Amino acid sequence: MTISFDQVEVGTELPAQSFPVTRATLVQYAGASGDFNPIHWNEKFAVEVGLPDVIAHGMFTMAEAIRVVTDWVGDPGAVLDYGVRFTKPVPVPNDGVGTVIEVTGKVAALLDDRRVRVDLLVKNGENKVLNMSRAVVQLG
Amino acid sequence: MALDPSFIGRTYPPTEPYEVGREKIREFATAIGDANPAYTDVEAAKALGYPEVIAPPTFPFVITYRAAAQVVNDPELNLDFSRVVHGDQKFSYSRPVHAGDRLTVTVAIDAIKSLAGNDVLTVSGKVHDESGEHVVTAIMTLVARAADQAGE
Numbered sequence: 001m002t003i004s005f006d007q008v009e010v011g012t013e014l015p016a017q018s019f020p021v022t023r024a025t026l027v028q029y030a031g032a033s034g035d036f037n038p039i040h041w042n043e044k045f046a047v048e049v050g051l052p053d054v055i056a057h058g059m060f061t062m063a064e065a066i067r068v069v070t071d072w073v074g075d076p077g078a079v080l081d082y083g084v085r086f087t088k089p090v091p092v093p094n095d096g097v098g099t100v101i102e103v104t105g106k107v108a109a110l111l112d113d114r115r116v117r118v119d120l121l122v123k124n125g126e127n128k129v130l131n132m133s134r135a136v137v138q139l140g
Numbered sequence: 141m142a143l144d145p146s147f148i149g150r151t152y153p154p155t156e157p158y159e160v161g162r163e164k165i166r167e168f169a170t171a172i173g174d175a176n177p178a179y180t181d182v183e184a185a186k187a188l189g190y191p192e193v194i195a196p197p198t199f200p201f202v203i204t205y206r207a208a209a210q211v212v213n214d215p216e217l218n219l220d221f222s223r224v225v226h227g228d229q230k231f232s233y234s235r236p237v238h239a240g241d242r243l244t245v246t247v248a249i250d251a252i253k254s255l256a257g258n259d260v261l262t263v264s265g266k267v268h269d270e271s272g273e274h275v276v277t278a279i280m281t282l283v284a285r286a287a288d289q290a291g292e
Contacts, residue, residue, distance in 0.1 A: 019173065025171075025173075028170075028171045029171045029172065031167075031171070032167045032168045032170070032171035032172075032202075033168070033171070033201070033202050034202055034205070034206065035205065058226050058229070059198055059201050059226075059229070060172065062198050062229060063172040063174075063196060063197075063198040064172060064173075066196075066197050066198065067172075067174055070174075070176060070196075070197065071176070074188075075178065075188045076176055076178055076179075076194060076196060076197060076236060077178075077188065077190065077194055077233075077235065077236040079197045079233065080232070080233055081230070081231065081232050081233070082197055082198075082230070082231050082233075083228065083229065083230030083231070083279075084228065084229055084230075085227065085228045086225075086226055086227060086228070086229070132228075
């Protein structure tokens with residue numbers, strides 16, 4: 001189940017995933033994370049501060065994106081470093097359908113000690129919502 | 141008003157320990173929709189070599205964000221939080237957080253820069269367990285829009 005360093009090369013693609021987000025998802029994440037900023041649940045407030053709609057927590061998007069890596073490698077503790085830059089908000093309409101965060105990843109570099117760098121591409125519609133989204137992963 | 145660069149290097153006292161509970165990890169994993177058994181099943185976590193269920197990679201932010209309130213609310217720094225957005229986030233792990241951990245966070249201001257009239261503040265939170273071993277460092281960049289700049 002663990003991915004071996006010998007199985008991968010630069011360019012190896014990780015299985016892509018899509019993560020749906022609804023208003024209910026954001027309320028649940030607010031409670032679990034303790035981040036109750038109203039831009040994530042109160043449309044009136046969000047619009048008043050200049051946002052197009054209620055937006056997803058950046059940390060929620062970051063949490064979803066790394067699942068492409070942890071589901072691939074099996075052991076979440078194999079992630080040694082993980083960083084992102086938040087570039088665009090993810091608006092979540094109140095229509096019961098919400099939106100989708102789409103994540104693809106590929107091995108971008110082979111490192112010493114059987115580690116690899118994985119670069120993630122995280123999109124919402126046409127927008128790239130995270131930039132410089134990278135993880136260093138210990139392989140077997 | 142630009143932030144005072146003399147705050148670079150300021151370190152805040154370690155926080156009181158945060159005790160990581162199994163059910164808190166389960167709640168967080170459920171909220172992100174992640175069914176990895178290492179987060180909820182002790183036997184699955186042990187099979188991976190951990191003493192207890194482990195937390196998802198971004199879980200430490202729950203603790204470090206709370207600790208970073210020391211910076212945000214520092215009256216001497218005078219940061220206007222209503223103008224702040226989260227710019228970057230990084231984690232460097234020595235090991236995953238697991239249930240039963242009692243974690244303290246030592247927060248420091250690593251950098252203050254001015255970019256296009258905005259203040260860019262880099263805040264690190266070093267997380268240690270009860271025995272003093274390093275668990276994870278979370279580095280957060282906050283961007284405070286200039287006060288005279290109209291919101292978009």
